Structure formats: structure tokens, C-alpha cells
Amino acid sequence: MKYIVSAALISGLVLSATSAYAKTINVAPGPNAQEELQEALILAEKGDVVELAAGKYVLTDGLSLDVDGVTIKGQGDDKSILDFSNQQASGDGLLVTSDDVFLTGFAVENSKGDGIKAKGADQIIFSKIRVEWTAGPDEKNGAYGIYPVESKNVLVDSVQVYGASDAGIYVGQSQNIIVRYSIVKNNVAGIEIENSYGADVYFNVxxxxxxxxLVFDLPDIPQQGGKDVRVFNNYVINNNTKNFAPEGNIVGTVPAGTGVMVMSSRNVEVFENILDDNATSNILVVGYPNQTKDKNYNPRPIDVRIFSNRHGNAGYKGDFPGSDALAQALGGSLPPILYDGTGENIQISDNVPAITLNISEAGRPLTEAMPSPFASDSEFEGQKLKAIIMPTQMEDKVASTLSLKEKAQ
Amino acid sequence: MIIGSLLIGAVELSRTADDKITSEAFPRTLSEFGFFENGNGLKPNDQLISYDLKSPLFSDYSEKLRYIYIADGKFARANGDGLIDFPVGSAIIKTFAYPQNGNMKLIETRVLLRREEEWVALPYVWNDTQDEAVLKLAGKRLKTHYVDDGGKTHNINYAVPNKNQCKECHGLNNVVTPIGPKIRNLAPESLEHLLSSGKLKLEGKDIHPKWDDSLTSDLDRDARAYLDINCAHCHNRQGSASNSGLFLNYEESDPVAYGIYKRPVAAGRGSGGLKFSIDPAKPNESIIIHRMKSAEAGVAMPQIGRSIVHDEGVALISNWIEQMDADKYSAQ
Structure with missing residues (x-):
């Protein structure tokens, strides 16, 4: 009993010591929301929580946070809504440029550029966030919904993104990444891991x-050599929305009807996903399609392992140049797994047809395809990549927002 | 303390309050710094050194009044790459104004304070009576107008940047850094003045001011100088647009990195459906021109500090792209 009392006292002391430094800054919707919210984000100090009351915040400019160790917490992604329909400047809805930041329980709607961008952040959490362009797919929508770039220790958990004209969740030039339990719908790309090192993408719809x-690696940008990405246990179903990306962007080349697409990356594992009703193909593995002078760039997919996926209907309507002729040559439809033949050490053990197009090198047009059944050029090696692990305090923060019911699940 | 400042006020001699520059606080009003006589933004105290730039950043056609403050007995040093290293306690003060009805209407004054740890950027907005400017940490939108040389009135939805936005442009490796006052970009008379007053010292044998670096008759140099000043504060390898791979600083020598046949990375609809940042000889096929010609959020570049199009800048960069020899660069 004595022990319990003193333990309680100690924990009480610790709590009060913390609260002496960390404070909660409350912000509510209203005519001065822009100024009040931005000022809160500037004046917040390490450990502080900026708490967004429920309601719609009508904002005229992008918001930004540049203080380490700050939490922005709303009352739920359908309750605390940052509305950027009247945004007059700045590309992003919210820009985060500091470390150890926890974003949870709010929504960003109709930003003119990206939804939430985090640049150069270490330990950034997006949890229970919704980013949406409410008019549905439109090339005038912003490019990315959730957009960490040049960051490390990136945790995206239970977010929803609708309507991005590039990628719903886009992680670029980053390292140590988890994207999980999230829903991406009506975007050009649902989830895209680009030029990044070490990512787990699982239990997403x-x-x-x-x-x-998509798992991509592109030339002419600072961090290259994207590698070590696992895509597993995802539901990738009915991705047949017409490509609405503005031309010039690489995702503009993604055929409608693509389930999972790997472009010129290294060490990628795609396994135990449920892939169904993707009209071009459930899984595409290809090289970079354009010419580049970048000497440091590897345009080929290398060490890609595809296994234990469950495939439903796929390949019934291809959406790339020459896809109709190719389908005809293959007996009327495209296979669930399509490989352009430009890579190295591609291993496929799914129990469905896979075709290689035998393109001679990355950058050659698909019209040069000479399709044949795919045969791995090496023994199947199974799973080789290890799980990505976040710093404990990041997982603790996410767990702290779970209800008892969620914890039970 | 109060009596002291009253006395100084009585003889109308404003002195810079050094402690306001170096303390960790954010002074609420501009007058606390004592930079101007009686709070009159057009009358700097005699400790401020006025300066001009060869190639200024376009800011919605506003006039800019620029001053450097370096405390008595101290001086700045220019290092090898032409950047100026200011001593702790220095300040750079820039007022944005529009001529209206024969007067100069002050809009805002931005101060960059060289504190012990780092530079701090703070925006102050002038009141209607033009005798005080108040800190606006979160920025502000102001409806104003200016009359161009042809007598035409232009309405402007002027954006005062918030403190974070100051850093978006002034951030180098995530540290606030002055942009304009570089040796090569200071107007010759300003450089001369700083040197002769002993407030600036050039160090190292091989440092000479480059008098002729910009605004000569050389189109290539003019264009690169324009891009350097208007874009490269973000678009450099350490800047806030580092992830784009588009680097528009004057020193960049890789044609792809400064835009030629460079494909967009994360431009989204900013690409305007075009394939390359610069398509040689085809300004209208170049993303850079598309974004300079736009005033729409999400498309317009720069993202901050411009709400209308800088026609002369568009013309300069268009001419530069127009005269490029496409054959010189192999299409990708």
C-alpha cells in the first residue's frame, strides 16, 4: 500500500513537472481563424498541444509549423475541418518544417496545392487525418494529400485521402517509413513511395x-536509388479511374486500371495483398520510361519479389499504348502480372499468369514489346526485407489516441 | 528607464535599441527598435545605412527602402562566396511601400535581427496614420493599390508574410539567412558606402567585388541573375525547394538542374500540362514561364510575396529561353 501511494505521488509529480512546461493552446473557428491558428502555430513551444475545437476553419492562406515537438490535435477528421476553398496563396494547406510533430484528428479540404506537406522533418506522424478535394477527381485538385518529403521516421496511420491529382499519400526522398490502416480513393495514385529508403506499406485500402x-524511383532529384520497400496485406481493388493528372507529371503515365506498380526501384517485396478488378493489371513492374542524362540514376527495377498475393479479375481493359494489340496477341486479355522485361532479378511466385514484354532497355517504347510467359531468372528467395520500426515514442503517441474499442481490435 | 527614453524623445534623436535586437523577445512595435526618427518610417536614424541592390526581388511592384544597422564599433565581413557575415546585434530593415497621391504609403517593414543563436525575421505592419508599425507574427492580407508609370491603377491583395513564411524564403539548411545583401548583388554605390564607412571589410586575398555580374547587356547573365534573386532563395540545394531538383542559383552549372529539359517532380497542376521546366527556344512550352505568368495559388511561383504578374520578368526569361539553341542540348 505504501509503495502504491508513493508511486502515485511520483507519477503525480512527474505529470505536474511536465505540465509546467507543456501547455495546450486552444483554437476555435471564427472570422479570425487564419490569424489565430497561424499565431498559435508560431508561438507554440516544444511539448505544446495546439487543440482545434470542432467546426469549420475558413482559411485564406496556407498554414505552417516550424517548432519542434508540437502536437496539432483536432476533435476528429469529420469534426475539426481546415477549409482552404478560399486560399489565395501558398501551395500547401499546412506545411511542417520541424521535428517530432504529431498531427491527429482533423481534416484539410480543398487546398490549392498539396494538403499537408512535411519537409525535412524527423519523426512526423499523420494519424486520423483526412485530406479531401470535395468535388471528386479533377486535374485542378492539389497534387498530394499527405506529403512528407526529405524526412525520416515517417508514420502515416489511419488517414484518408480523396481526390489528389497526383498521389493521395506521397512519401518522397525520405527514409524509415510506415504507411498503414489508411484509405485512399479517387486519387491518381493512391499511395506512392518515391526515391525513398525503407518503407512498409500495409493494411491499406x-x-x-x-x-x-506505386513504388517509384526517378532521376534528376537529390535523393535517388529508392530501395527496400514492402507492400503487403493491402486491399487494392477496382483502381480504374481515368488518369486525371496534369500532363508532364510522371504519374500521368500510370495506366488506369493499375493495382500495384513498381518502377525502377531496388529491393521491393509485394506480398499477401488482395488484388482485384484492376483493368490493366494487378501488378506492373517496369523501368523508367523516359530518356535521362542523369549518370547516377538506375532506370531498371532490380530485386523485386512478388509472392503470396491473392488475385481476382484483372487485365480485361489495358490503358497503355499498344495494350489492345497486346491483349489480342495474348488471347483477349492482359495477365494479372505484367513485367516490361527491363529489370534484373525479378522473382514472381504468385500462382497466376505473368508476362514479360522483353523490352530491351528502360526508355524503349512499349510498342517494341515481344511478349512471352515470365520465367524467373533465379531461384525464388522469399521474404528478405525486415520490418520497419518507428521510434517507440512515436508509436506511443499514436496509441494514446486509441479508444478502448480500437485497442481491443 | 522611462525617463531616459522621454529625454531622448525630447531632443528628437533616435538611437537604435541594441537590447531589442539581441534579446529573445519579439518586440510588439517597430518603434521599440528606435530605427526611425519619431516613428517616421521615411526618416531613418543616422545609424542606419541605406543600400540598394542591382537585381531586386519582385514584390508586386512595391517600392523598397532598405537599411543595414551595424552597432557602433562593429563591422561585417565578406567571405569568399560573396555572402556577408554580420556581427551579432546587426539588423537588416526593409520597408515596402507604394506611392499614393504623391506620398509614399508604407505597408510593412520586415526586420532581420542577427541574434546570438540565429537570425530572426519579424514582419511589422504600418497603421493608417503611418506613425507606428505593429508586429504581425501570423502575417496579414491588405487591400492596396499602386499607379503604374502609365497612370493605370492596379489593385493588389498584398500579403504580409508570417514569421514561418519569412523562413521559407530566408531558410538555408533550415537556418534563417539574409538573401539580398550579397557582395555581387549590392549596388556599386552601396558597396562603396559600406566599405568607406568601415562597416564592411573584405577579407581574404582573392576577394574582389564583382561589379559587372548582373544587369549588363548579356541576356544570359541578366536572366540567371533574375532567377537567382527571385527564385533561388528556395530553389537551391539547401533551400526549401531542394526536393524539386530545380536549382536556379547563379552558380548552378548543370543545365538540367537549372531547368533545361528537366521534368517536373512534384509540381502537380503547376506543370500546366507541360513536360519541361525549360523547353529551349519554346518559352510557351516551358513550365517556368507558365508559373511566372500565373497569379493563382498552387500554380504561381514564387509561392510567397507575389500576387500579380511581373511582366518585365516574364519578358526577360521568355527572351532568354527564346534565344536558346535547342540543338545545343539534346532532347531527352
Missing amino acids: ATENTGGI
Whole structure:
């Protein structure tokens, strides 16, 4: 008994010590929301929580946070809504440029550029956030919904993104990444991991996008050599939305009807996903399609392992140049797994037809395809990549928002 | 303390309050710094050194009044790459104004304070009576107008940047850094003045001011100088647009990195359906021109500090792209 009392006292002391430094800054919707919210984000100090009351915040400019260790917490992604329909400047709805930031329980709607961007952040959490362009797919929508770039220790958990004209969840030039339990719908790309090192993408639902989940590596940008990405246990279903990306962007080349697409990356594992009703193909593995002078860039997919996925209907309406002729040559439809032949050490053990197009090198047009059944050039090696692990305090923060019911699940 | 400042006020001699520059606080009003006589933004105290730039950043056609403050007995040093290293306690003060009805209407004054740890950027907005400017940490939108040389009135939805936005442009490796006062970009007479007053010292044998770096008759130099000043504060390898891979600083020598046949990375609809940042000889096929010609959020570049199009800038960069020899660069 004595022990319990003193333990309680100690924890009480610790709590009060913390609260002496950390404070909650309350912000509510109103005519001065822009100024009040932005000022709160500037004046917040390490450990503080900026708490957004429920309601719609009508904002005229992008918001930004540049203080380490701050939490922005709303009352739920359908309750605390940051509305950027009247945004007059700045590309992003919310820009985060500091470390150890926890974003949870609010929505960003109709930002003119990206929804929430985090640049150069270490330990950034997006949890229970909704980003939406409410008019549905439109090339005038912003490019990315959730957009961490040049960041490390990136945790995206239980978010929803609708209507992005590029990628719903886009992680670029980052390292140590988890994207999980999220819903991406009506975007060009549902989830895209680009030029990044070490990512786990699991238990997400990608549906009604142009392409469900993409793993890309591109030239002429600072961090290259994207590698070590696992895509598993996702539902990637009915991604047949017409590509509405503005031309010039690489996702503009993604065929409608793509489930999972791997472009010129290294060490990628795609396994135990449920892939169904993707009209071009459930899984595409290809090289970079354009010419580049970048000497440091590898345009080929290398060490890609595809296994234990469950495939439903796929390949009934291809959406790339020459896809109709190709389908005809293959007996009327495209296979669930399509590989352009430009890579190295591609291993496929799913029990469905897979075709290689035998393109001689990355950058050659698909019209040069000479399709043949795919045969791995090496023994199937199984799963090789290890799970991505976030710093404990990040997982603790996410767990702290779970209801008892959610914890039970 | 109060009596002291009253006495100083009585003899109308404003001195810079050094403690306001170096303390960690954010002074609520501009007058607390003592930069101006009687709070009159057009009358700097005699400790401020006025300066001009060869190639200024376009800011919705506003006039800019620029001053450097370096405390008595101290001086700045210019290092090898032409940046100026200011001593702790220095300040750079820039007022934005529009001529209206024969007067200069002050809009805002931005101060960059060289504090012990780092530079701090703070925006102050002038009141209607033009005798005080108040800190607006969160920025502000102001409806104003200006009359161009042809007598035409232009309405402007002027945006005072918030403190974070100051850093978006002034951030180098995530540290606030002055942009304009570089040796090569200071107007010759300003450089001369700083040197002769002993407030600036050039160090190292091989440092010479480059008098002719910009605004000569050389189109290539003019264009690169314009891009350097208007874009490169973000578009450089350490800037806030580092992830784009588009680097418009004057020193960049890789043609793809400064835009030629460079494909967009994260431009979204900012690409305007075009394939390359710069398509040689085709300004209208170049994303850079598309974004300079737009005033729409999400498309317009720069993202901050411009709400209308800088026609002369568009013309300069268009001419530069127009005269490029496409054959010189192999299409990708």
C-alpha cells in the first residue's frame, strides 16, 4: 500500500513537472481563424498541444509549423475541418518544417496545392487525418494529400485521402517509413513511395484510384536509388479511374486500371495483398520510361519479389499504348502480372499468369514489346526485407489516441 | 528607464535599441527598435545605412527602402562566396511601400535581427496614420493599390508574410539567412558606402567585388541573375525547394538542374500540362514561364510575396529561353 501511494505521488509529480512546461493552446473557428491558428502555430513551444475545437476553419492562406515537438490535435477528421476553398496563396494547406510533430484528428479540404506537406522533418506522424478535394477527381485538385518529403521516421496511420491529382499519400526522398490502416480513393495514385529508403506499406485500402500503390524511383532529384520497400496485406481493388493528372507529371503515365506498380526501384517485396478488378493489371513492374542524362540514376527495377498475393479479375481493359494489340496477341486479355522485361532479378511466385514484354532497355517504347510467359531468372528467395520500426515514442503517441474499442481490435 | 527614453524623445534623436535586437523577445512595435526618427518610417536614424541592390526581388511592384544597422564599433565581413557575415546585434530593415497621391504609403517593414543563436525575421505592419508599425507574427492580407508609370491603377491583395513564411524564403539548411545583401548583388554605390564607412571589410586575398555580374547587356547573365534573386532563395540545394531538383542559383552549372529539359517532380497542376521546366527556344512550352505568368495559388511561383504578374520578368526569361539553341542540348 505504501509503495502504491508513493508511486502515485511520483507519477503525480512527474505529470505536474511536465505540465509546467507543456501547455495546450486552444483554437476555435471564427472570422479570425487564419490569424489565430497561424499565431498559435508560431508561438507554440516544444511539448505544446495546439487543440482545434470542432467546426469549420475558413482559411485564406496556407498554414505552417516550424517548432519542434508540437502536437496539432483536432476533435476528429469529420469534426475539426481546415477549409482552404478560399486560399489565395501558398501551395500547401499546412506545411511542417520541424521535428517530432504529431498531427491527429482533423481534416484539410480543398487546398490549392498539396494538403499537408512535411519537409525535412524527423519523426512526423499523420494519424486520423483526412485530406479531401470535395468535388471528386479533377486535374485542378492539389497534387498530394499527405506529403512528407526529405524526412525520416515517417508514420502515416489511419488517414484518408480523396481526390489528389497526383498521389493521395506521397512519401518522397525520405527514409524509415510506415504507411498503414489508411484509405485512399479517387486519387491518381493512391499511395506512392518515391526515391525513398525503407518503407512498409500495409493494411491499406486503395480503391477507385488510377493506380493503387506505386513504388517509384526517378532521376534528376537529390535523393535517388529508392530501395527496400514492402507492400503487403493491402486491399487494392477496382483502381480504374481515368488518369486525371496534369500532363508532364510522371504519374500521368500510370495506366488506369493499375493495382500495384513498381518502377525502377531496388529491393521491393509485394506480398499477401488482395488484388482485384484492376483493368490493366494487378501488378506492373517496369523501368523508367523516359530518356535521362542523369549518370547516377538506375532506370531498371532490380530485386523485386512478388509472392503470396491473392488475385481476382484483372487485365480485361489495358490503358497503355499498344495494350489492345497486346491483349489480342495474348488471347483477349492482359495477365494479372505484367513485367516490361527491363529489370534484373525479378522473382514472381504468385500462382497466376505473368508476362514479360522483353523490352530491351528502360526508355524503349512499349510498342517494341515481344511478349512471352515470365520465367524467373533465379531461384525464388522469399521474404528478405525486415520490418520497419518507428521510434517507440512515436508509436506511443499514436496509441494514446486509441479508444478502448480500437485497442481491443 | 522611462525617463531616459522621454529625454531622448525630447531632443528628437533616435538611437537604435541594441537590447531589442539581441534579446529573445519579439518586440510588439517597430518603434521599440528606435530605427526611425519619431516613428517616421521615411526618416531613418543616422545609424542606419541605406543600400540598394542591382537585381531586386519582385514584390508586386512595391517600392523598397532598405537599411543595414551595424552597432557602433562593429563591422561585417565578406567571405569568399560573396555572402556577408554580420556581427551579432546587426539588423537588416526593409520597408515596402507604394506611392499614393504623391506620398509614399508604407505597408510593412520586415526586420532581420542577427541574434546570438540565429537570425530572426519579424514582419511589422504600418497603421493608417503611418506613425507606428505593429508586429504581425501570423502575417496579414491588405487591400492596396499602386499607379503604374502609365497612370493605370492596379489593385493588389498584398500579403504580409508570417514569421514561418519569412523562413521559407530566408531558410538555408533550415537556418534563417539574409538573401539580398550579397557582395555581387549590392549596388556599386552601396558597396562603396559600406566599405568607406568601415562597416564592411573584405577579407581574404582573392576577394574582389564583382561589379559587372548582373544587369549588363548579356541576356544570359541578366536572366540567371533574375532567377537567382527571385527564385533561388528556395530553389537551391539547401533551400526549401531542394526536393524539386530545380536549382536556379547563379552558380548552378548543370543545365538540367537549372531547368533545361528537366521534368517536373512534384509540381502537380503547376506543370500546366507541360513536360519541361525549360523547353529551349519554346518559352510557351516551358513550365517556368507558365508559373511566372500565373497569379493563382498552387500554380504561381514564387509561392510567397507575389500576387500579380511581373511582366518585365516574364519578358526577360521568355527572351532568354527564346534565344536558346535547342540543338545545343539534346532532347531527352
